[in-house]
Amino acid sequence: MRGVKRKRGTNCNLLEQGLEKFYDACVAKELRAVSYDMMITKAQKISEELISNSLVESEDLPGTDTAWKSFVQRFLAKRAIKSKKLHGEAAVADIAAAEKFLTNEWPDIFASVDNDDSRVWNMDETGLFWRALPDRTLSRSDKRLAGGKTQKDRITFAVAVSMAGEKLFLHGMGNSKNPRAVAAAKSTPADVLGGRWNSNPKAWMNSEVFGLDISRKLRQRNKKIVLLVDNCPGHKADAVESKLDFVRVVFLPKNTTSIIQPCDAGIIQAFKSGYRRLMLRKVI
Structure with missing residues (x-):
């Protein structure tokens, strides 16, 4: 009926x-x-x-x-079940290994620099798709929108932070030695970024660059420094410790960086968010 x-x-x-x-x-x-x-x-x-x-x-x-x-x-x-985007790597983090490191190893590491927050640093790299625009936009409900191809031009940035809150931009790395966008401005990548610029085919960290960045930025402190890094193949302790005897490189346990590494706890995300805001203002 x-x-x-x-x-x-x-x-x-x-x-x-x-x-x-x-x-x-x-x-x-x-x-x-x-x-x-x-x-x-x-x-x-x-x-x-x-x-x-x-x-x-x-x-x-x-x-x-x-x-x-x-x-x-x-x-x-x-049942109030909604689709949600997965973020980060916390789901595969080794919590037991992180707790063991913080309980058994960290006290001695911190004591080696006299429990001085300014002498404990963390360094990490991140890839930035610097030309990519947001994948969301405002639209009237009755208007259908067509998407475009996402720009995948990537730059790798390395940043470092201390327990005292000091921040350092170490370097940027891309595929080109002198990117066209920078050359058009009659400048150099190092001047634009305010830090060292390197290039290689994969635009990623290697042991040579790792040693140069730490040597250049931390040489002036001349105090015993602890540098916490993840187990990236490009992070070679010998590349730093052979040049600077006052820098001790400490590798964080495998699968723990998402929960105990400061740069993964929002610092890099804040850096990327700030870049996006500046980029969109430039577009406007």
Whole structure:
């Protein structure tokens, strides 16, 4: 009858119960790749099992792709389940190794510089897609937008911070020795960035650059310094300690930088956010 909604019985309830059991199992196993399409596929498999066991009739279940999408949307909305973007590497962090380092090794490391915050430094690198624009924009709800190709021109930056809050920009690295954008301004990359500029085909850190940056920036302090770094292949202790006997390079335990490395705790993110704001102001 027109205007009368069909009452859903226990058939869809059985399907929802099976789908909810599947989602809870994914959460219990800490499976982070649970997607919208996966839920639709699982719902269809559950329905096939219900039909084969004569628990439901095929007419009582969604029959088209659109109907299945609507069913899963209602299922997720009823349980306040939303799609979220995964951030960082904390999910694979070795918490036990981090606690062991902080308890057993860190006190002696800190004591070696007389518990002086200004003599403990952390260094890390990050890649910046310097030409990439935001992938979101404001639009009227009835207007369809077409996306474009994301610019993948990358520059690697190395930054260092001390426990006392002092910040140093160490170097930038790209594919070109003298980028066209800088040459057009009749300047050099080092002048524009306020730090050393290096280039190599992969635009990434290597042991030679690592030693030069630390030597140049920390030489003037002439005090025993502890430098905390991750286990990147380009971080070679000999490249620094052979030049500066007052710098002690300490490697953080594997898979712990996301929870105990200061540069990964928002410092690099703040640097990138500041760059994006300046870039968009320049566009305006």
